[in-house]
Amino acid sequence: MSETAYRYAAALRRTDCRADVFLTSARAIPAQSELWQVMIDPSIGLREKHAVLDRLPELKEQPMLRNFYKLLVDKKRFSMLPEIADAYHDILLHERGESVCTLRCVRVPDDQRLSAIARTLCRQHKLRGVEMHVVLDPDLIGGFVIEIDGVTYDKSVRGQIAGMAQRIQRGERN
Helix, strand or coil, X not given: CCHHHHHHHHXXXXXXXXXXXXXXXXXXXXXXXXXXXXXXXXXXXHHHHHHHHHHCHHXXXXXXXXXXXXXXXXXXXXXXXXXXXXXXXXXXXXXXXXXXXXXXXCCCCCHHHHHHHHHHHHHHHCCCEEEEEEXXXXXXXXXXXXXXXXXXXXXXXXXXXHHHHHHHHHCCCX
């Protein structure tokens, strides 16, 4: 996630815009392919894009959100909307003492193992909870990689092989 997306999300969070309305619209707009194409097409003028935003029913009662979207249009950053929504979601989680965890693995662990991983991460990072995102990655060969709050735990076979290769190149014995 880029620093720019995080800054836009943080700025929007400081407004009176309702979180649920923003997240719903920020996920719905890219899902409507014609609308999304209009909003990110550089050949369509700002005035036309503003007019489209003014006509969206979900923004009629949300002037702060409509203005935020117009700002993204004006700064030619509307294509960042999904990333800004993800950053906003992360901010909401952090406000509740929670975080997002990405678990990359070869096979999906069972619920019991996922719960154990979540509890361990909560203890280590002093969190109330974690939102687990499991991503299948056969390139890991085995094991797993966990990413949470800018920290990466690489317990994969691929990571161990890469570590061994680096030690050999540096001439280390163990």
